[in-house]
């Protein structure tokens with residue numbers, strides 16, 4: 200009888216035979232490959248995060264100058280009636296002179312000015328944006344005119360770079376934008392509390408700024424533009440994507456046409472995003488004459504790109520609903536529509552939502568198609584609606600990495616952090632929604 | 641065979657509820673059902689017996705057009721419900737299925753609460769006018785399916801959390817709740833213990849007062865206990881159809897004879 204049992208090595212269960220040992224060794228090897236693969240992925244992720252946060256965290260801190268400034272009525276409000284419309288005639292040049300005088304007086308009084316530093320050189324510690332900040336403050340509160348107010352304005356980008364370690368005394372000697380004296384002055388002002396660094400809200404609220412004033416560059420317009428675009432994408436791709444996948448999966452007859460459509464959807468999901476940009480340029484801008492750089496066009500292009508990427512996981516989620524549930528509903532006399540909406544969709548919802556959020560996250564980070572439809576333009580005005588020019592977060596990152604001033608490197612990394620925060624929020628929403636739907640068994 | 645208590649043979653000569661003539665079903669190239677003629681009478685329980693894969697479920701699914709959902713299935717021949725051809729182009733299968741209820745071979749409760757499972761049919765067909773009426777339908781349906789005592793304290797917990805046999809009874813309650821005219825049951829007792837089986841059989845007997853009941857079963861004893869008419873299927877053919885007593889005591893076809901005596905199947 201023991202034809203087969205003679206192949207067995209050991210008859211004791213306490214001693215593993217050669218075959219078992221080989222099998223166990225193979226399993227152990229396979230597991231170690233898995234652990235190694237995950238470890239490599241984690242190391243890559245951690246390196247990426249460290250590099251981004253190392254470079255970008257400083258974008259959220261900024262150096263400010265805080266000095267008392269006397270606001271002379273005769274230069275800032277020549278008509279004397281405190282009418283904001285009249286006062287707006289005084290340009291930033293006027294405010295620049297006021298600011299310069301105020302800062303010079305303040306630092307001289309504090310006795311922090313290095314030996315032999317000229318008055319004309321002192322104002323160089325201020326950002327070129329500072330007069331505009333002062334002007335905005337005064338136009339908002341005209342009653343400040345004639346008084347002396349503690350003013351909080353941006354320091355020059357090189358001064359900020361000095362405190363962040365980007366600029367040194369040696370590099371300042373070769374730099375036309377800053378002098379070693381200014382750095383000494385800045386150091387002394389910090390000790391007297393006239394200069395300080397604080398959280399930079401402006402980075403997330405202010406619009407982009409020109410090459411000469413990196414310290415004033417912010418993401419306000421880009422964030423608004425991205426939000427507007429996401430609004431368009433959600434509004435269009437959620438209903439269209441869900442309707443298309445429900446139709447294809449639950450109602451469409453299975454024939455050659457639906458096969459063709461199916462193959463095409465899969466192909467569209469693989470089309471490089473820049474192609475959608477060309478399509479958008481041709482259709483929405485050249486043909487439909489929608490404005491360039493507008494979130495509506497960006498949103499439409501991203502919708503085209505996102506739709507197949509939403510439809511594919513949505514169909515997979517619908518297909519994963521057990522057919523017995525459909526039978527059960529049809530069996531009690533529900534129509535196909537009732538079957539889908541009462542039973543199939545609620546069960547598929549977590550999967551559909553996950554696919555949706557992943558599609559949106561991709562759309563949020565998409566750059567290439569937006570470049571083609573002009574969203575790379577330099578926009579300083581906040582967009583008031585879908586048809587106003589705007590920028591977008593990933594485009595802003597791209598844009599800042601192109602600038603020559605090293606201060607923009609920090610800004611670009613900071614913008615990536617903001618983008619990551621948005622993505623994490625979206626994923627969190629996806630998880631919460633999935634939990635909520637899953638609890639309904 | 642001696643232990644079989646054959647149901648009282650009161651085959652009422654009442655009217656035919658469903659008349660099937662020359663029904664053929666193909667699944668792609670598989671010829672699953674070959675030329676079936678059968679009359680299902682009102683007020684009777686008709687049992688389908690036969691070895692696994694012989695086409696019992698397939699024929700049952702023809703009777704409420706559930707085969708429509710299988711793309712590969714092709715049904716030919718005529719099936720008339722109260723004289724109207726249910727495969728007529730003008731027939732809405734949704735309306736048909738409200739009249740011809742079904743309990744599936746595998747329990748398939750909705751992933752919703754026990755209450756919602758039973759209340760779903762009455763709700764979508766607008767059978768009740770108030771919450772109290774609906775509560776009442778749910779209660780009587782669950783009582784009929786012999787499930788009420790086990791679930792009355794947890795009507796709002798998930799139906800999928802019940803045991804297999806309880807789920808099957810929930811599906812019976814769900815089918816009964818819409819008060820169909822014909823009730824098709826595909827092996828409703830395969831997952832039940834003897835006590836629940838006895839309760840369901842009692843229900844079947846009770847239901848035939850109002851409906852025509854068709855039951856597929858692998859238990860010859862069950863077929864003998866509950867049915868008045870029995871149909872024996874073999875390899876897609878309807879081999880023999882007649883009064884249950886006659887099929888079990890005096891089968892005409894040798895294949896029927898060998899199946900009920902346990903030689904094929």
Ligand SMILES: Nc1ncnc2c1ncn2[C@@H]1O[C@H](COP(=O)(O)OP(=O)(O)OP(=O)(O)O)[C@@H](O)[C@H]1O
Pocket residue numbers: 667670672691692693694695696697698699710712745
């Ligand atoms: N969806 C389907 N697609 C293709 N073939 C099918 C399908 N359903 C059933 N069949 C085939 O049709 C034949 C009859 O199947 P059916 O389910 O009716 O058998 P049954 O008598 O109910 O068997 P059981 O007692 O095991 O439930 C089988 O040969 C089966 O393989």
Ligand SMILES: [Mg+2]
Pocket residue numbers: 696697698745826
């Ligand atoms: Mg079956």
